[in-house]
Amino acid sequence: MRKWEKNIRTVEPYVPGEQPQNTDVIKLNTNENPYPPAPEVVRASAEMNTDRLRLYPDPAASVLIDALAALHGVKSTQIFPGVGSDDVLSMIFLTFFNSDSPILFPDITYSFYSVWADVYRIPYETPALDGNFMINAEDYYKDNGGVVIANPNAPTSIYREPEFIRDILDHNRESIVVVDEAYIDFAGRSALELLDDYDNLIVVRTFSKSRSMAGLRIGYAIAGERIIKALNDVKYSVNSYTLNMPSIELGTAAAKNNDYYSRITQKIIATRERTVKELSKLGFECLPSGANFVFAKHTSMAGEVIFKELKEAGIFVRHFNAPRINDYLRISVGTDEQMDRLFDFLRKYA
Numbered sequence: 001m002r003k004w005e006k007n008i009r010t011v012e013p014y015v016p017g018e019q020p021q022n023t024d025v026i027k028l029n030t031n032e033n034p035y036p037p038a039p040e041v042v043r044a045s046a047e048m049n050t051d052r053l054r055l056y057p058d059p060a061a062s063v064l065i066d067a068l069a070a071l072h073g074v075k076s077t078q079i080f081p082g083v084g085s086d087d088v089l090s091m092i093f094l095t096f097f098n099s100d101s102p103i104l105f106p107d108i109t110y111s112f113y114s115v116w117a118d119v120y121r122i123p124y125e126t127p128a129l130d131g132n133f134m135i136n137a138e139d140y141y142k143d144n145g146g147v148v149i150a151n152p153n154a155p156t157s158i159y160r161e162p163e164f165i166r167d168i169l170d171h172n173r174e175s176i177v178v179v180d181e182a183y184i185d186f187a188g189r190s191a192l193e194l195l196d197d198y199d200n201l202i203v204v205r206t207f208s209k210s211r212s213m214a215g216l217r218i219g220y221a222i223a224g225e226r227i228i229k230a231l232n233d234v235k236y237s238v239n240s241y242t243l244n245m246p247s248i249e250l251g252t253a254a255a256k257n258n259d260y261y262s263r264i265t266q267k268i269i270a271t272r273e274r275t276v277k278e279l280s281k282l283g284f285e286c287l288p289s290g291a292n293f294v295f296a297k298h299t300s301m302a303g304e305v306i307f308k309e310l311k312e313a314g315i316f317v318r319h320f321n322a323p324r325i326n327d328y329l330r331i332s333v334g335t336d337e338q339m340d341r342l343f344d345f346l347r348k349y350a
């Protein structure tokens with residue numbers, strides 16, 4: 001092996017859900033929103049001054065963070081924006097997880113966490129979810145270099161109340177605790193209500209799911225000012241201009257039009273509840289969902305078989321070839337019409 005080859009930073013990469021170029025498929029595999037962005041976003045896009053593309057964007061994305069601060073009732077200095085929450089989470093791992101003690105996150109959770117830990121050479125441990133796929137708070141009482149909890153968890157879809165997060169925070173006064181709330185708008189109360197009590201809490205949000213903007217790549221962290229400053233110091237040492245001008249402008253329009261997003265979120269929740277009922281009639285068991293997807297297992301058919309047959313029929317869902325969950329399908333909640341097509345197909349297994 002040559003010297004440069006020995007020096008490669010090797011890592012087993014994260015595998016994103018498929019983005020088929022064929023637009024005929026029913027795409028229920030990456031938890032995107034089936035509804036369009038708010039009319040104000042569409043208008044801002046049509047009226048965008050493209051001459052400004054010559055210029056670098058505002059490195060601080062000030063208009064966006066001001067709109068987000070107003071939306072969440074926090075100060076602008078408490079928001080750190082990034083290129084999707086993946087970018088924000090990656091920056092959090094790089095900035096805060098520099099301890100010799102392992103960071104902790106569940107064995108079944110967003111599979112990017114272990115990839116960032118690997119690429120940044122962060123030691124980690126993954127306490128097992130219990131038999132009902134619930135996080136056991138006591139597993140997070142021990143010494144650690146940081147804690148990461150997705151709430152609702154992915155791909156299980158299970159949501160826990162802020163009291164559960166508070167319990168973990170009370171036992172981790174000395175660690176950064178990250179709560180990844182990618183799906184919180186489909187669930188209930190946010191850990192944001194704990195921010196004033198814990199200066200070591202970071203809440204991470206995304207516009208990819210409940211805001212119909214996966215294509216623009218907008219995510220952000222909300223935390224105390226010291227945490228946000230530390231994140232900015234690292235960000236400005238890697239890449240100052242993270243969000244591009246269209247993302248800043250359209251993201252701002254989205255943040256200012258919350259009512260529209262509340263309405264489509266309610267529609268998705270109603271479709272999710274119908275989906276759980278229909279799937280149970282069709283021989284599936286679903287975990288209780290607080291997300292815009294359901295995690296479902298057929299009582300007699302292997303998950304991988306159904307996954308492949310659905311794909312051949314042009315219906316894309318997600319299947320994870322991992323221990324304990326390989327009989328489950330993660331099915332994004334689409335429009336009612338899309339879900340009806342799915343149910344029609346699944347009738348042959350009922």
Ligand SMILES: *Cc1c(COP(=O)(O)O)cnc(C)c1O
Pocket residue numbers: 083084085086087110150154180182205206207208214217218219
């Ligand atoms: C989708 C998702 C993300 C990433 O979202 P982006 O903002 O699109 O990068 C992060 N965490 C969880 C748990 C997710 O499901």
